[in-house]
Amino acid sequence: MSKFLQVEFGRTAKLFLGLILSIIVVNLLMYPTIAGLSESNTLLQGLAMSFLVVLMFVLNLLFLFMIISYFRRDLYHDSRYLTFSLPVSSKGYLGAKLINSVFWIIMLLIGTLALNYAAMTYTFGAAEINTFFDYLSNNIISSPIIVVLFILYSLISLVFTLVLMYFCIILSKTLFRSNRLGYFWILFYILLSSLLEYGISYISRTIPLFVMANNAEFRWITMTEELAVNGGMLNDPNSLTLFTGISLVSLFLYTATTILLFVLSAKLLEKKVDL
Incomplete structure (x- = not known):
């Protein structure tokens, strides 16, 4: 299973890394847009924020679609003959697919949370963010x-x-x-x-x-x-x-x-x- 996992990771890495970076960039672009809206709520800024929200939704939807698509393609595309000719059991095949999908989803979550934290700290200041987390630890969690x-x-x-x-x-x-x-x-x-x-x-x-x-x-x-x-x-x-x-x-x-x-x-x- 480990060799097939390496193959699976190799053929999906470029796409998922690109999608994760795109989602992160769009997410980061929202902060100056929100700051601009708070200062002067213009039509152009409102349209820009709406566009970023829709783009974020589409990119996340595409991320999920590609996780499903990579699995379906192995069953319906002509490449399935090559895939299932490899010396890997059905459990090993499913296990590799599952590990690869979970890995990229976790990478998306970690990357988004980490850069959001950095962007929030830069935008609102470390003191404000620490106050927010203190409130979470004392009241919510x-x-x-x-x-x-x-x-x-x-x-x-x-x-x-x-x-x-x-x-x-x-x-x-x-x-x-x-x-x-x-x-x-x-x-x-x-x-x-x-x-x-x-x-x-x-x-x-x-x-x-x-x-x-x-x-x-x-x-x-x-x-x-x-x-x-x-x-x-x-x-x-x-x-x-x-x-x-x-x-x-x-x-x-x-x-x-x-x-x-x-x-x-x-x-x-x-x-x-x-x-």
């Missing part, structure tokens, strides 16, 4: 533990989403050989994601076991009527705290479902997909 759990939950959710998309694309290829009919994967994804999200949310509410972080204290509790469940997150509607708990049941179900979908995708790719 309950403790570092819950932040770590939230990052873990977000990472598992990201992998779950990608694996589910891969599964739906492979399922569509199994049922429809035509490239056009292959776009039925979108319908499969909407249906399966809705059913799985509802099922996981329902079970999480039925078995309300959460990990709580309060003043850096790690403890186990069950849900009370004063707390509301939002997906796999637990929130207190009477508090400004952003995350008060993470559902252990939800974490387990997302992880187990992701593994199951990954195994099923590999089996379908190996046994059922007609190249």
Whole structure:
């Protein structure tokens, strides 16, 4: 899998690096535009800001489209014969695709956050930014533990989403050989994601076991009527705290479902997909 991962990284690096840099540049251009709007709200500046917002949306949409497109192309384009002639198992192929996609998404997030922080510090001053983060740490984020759990939950959710998309694309290829009919994967994804999200949310509410972080204290509790469940997150509607708990049941179900979908995708790719 490592050799195929190197090949996959090599053929996607130029495109994704270009998209990430484009998104970052457009993001940075918004700061002087916002500063100009705050000083003198002219029609030209308003149009420029609107253009940057639309361009940012299009670039992010293109980033997601290319992640999906690189996977679909291996199943429908003529290059699939070369790809699947390589000495790599179906699990190794899916694993390399997944690692490569997660890597570029994380690079986009890290790059955007880091340069946004630098741009905000330059625009508003270090004192203002430190005051903002102090407010977050004191009022919005309950403790570092819950932040770590939230990052873990977000990472598992990201992998779950990608694996589910891969599964739906492979399922569509199994049922429809035509490239056009292959776009039925979108319908499969909407249906399966809705059913799985509802099922996981329902079970999480039925078995309300959460990990709580309060003043850096790690403890186990069950849900009370004063707390509301939002997906796999637990929130207190009477508090400004952003995350008060993470559902252990939800974490387990997302992880187990992701593994199951990954195994099923590999089996379908190996046994059922007609190249």
